[in-house]
Amino acid sequence: MKKILEIQNLTYKYEEDSDKLNLSGVSFDVNEGEWISIIGRNGSGKSTTARLIDGLMPALSGTIKVDGEVLTEANVWDLRRKIxxxxxxxxxxxxxxxxxxxxxxxxxxxxxxxxxxxxxxxxxxxxxxxxxxxxxxxxxxxxxxxxxxxxxxxxxxxPKIIILDEATSMLDPNGRNKLMNVVREIKDEYGLTVLSITHDLDEAVNSDRIVVMKDGEVVRIATPDEIFESENDMVSIGLDVPFTSNLMIDLRAKGFDIPEKYMDEEGLADYLWQSYLKK
Known part of the structure; x- marks a missing residue:
């Protein structure tokens, strides 16, 4: 599968005279046609990473490849046409x-x-x-x-790539769902790659993969099922546990036979409904 974004060892700091790096060694790849979500608490480096990829700010060090070409000051305007x-x-x-x-x-x-x-x-x-x-x-x-x-x-x-930088954060849940459905339709229509910077875990559930950031570093890259199946892992990286994860844990404690695989609200409702019909 073709890699359309290759991020290698990005570092960045907002204050030149500061010893603190806002990004440290950030690395991940995005395949063409993928939907990748970047999640993390405020200040984790999500939006900073997005702005470096789009060439809005220069990285302190590291490389960004867009569609196989290394992003530089000389080609930033040409490559930004792809994003x-x-x-x-x-x-x-x-x-x-x-x-x-x-x-x-x-x-x-x-x-x-x-x-x-x-x-x-x-x-x-x-x-x-x-x-x-x-x-x-x-x-x-x-x-x-x-x-x-x-x-x-x-x-x-x-463009070949769309970056959504907290694009749904000002909308209510219904508005978020409608907007995300529009983006998915457009993605399928044009074969686009989507990079979504979000704090909404339910929004991230529908990604192909999730990049988890904490304190300017990538701490995990995995599928939504792998990310959300462990309550302890979510808490350790400073993220809230999704509503359905807590509900599934409570249902298991009450004796319900709930799969270990993570499900969103719609998936869990369908599973419970189908299980009920079989009885």
Missing amino acids: GMVFQNPDNQFVGATVEDDIAFGMENQQIERDEMIKRVDDVLELVNMSDFKDREPASLSGGQKQRVAIAGVIALR
């Missing part, structure tokens, strides 16, 4: 007077032909279910609608 980043607060990304103008802005910078721009705007707005809002001011939209527009603006540029 689309959606931030926590979409208002910080809006520059156009209307939704249509905002999505077109990035394409204008890339000197894409006008007819192609118009087609892409219509296509991406349909993908994120925002076609009826094309002439609206971005500021007038709800939080979830703003994030959909931000994602549409990124998708219009045809």
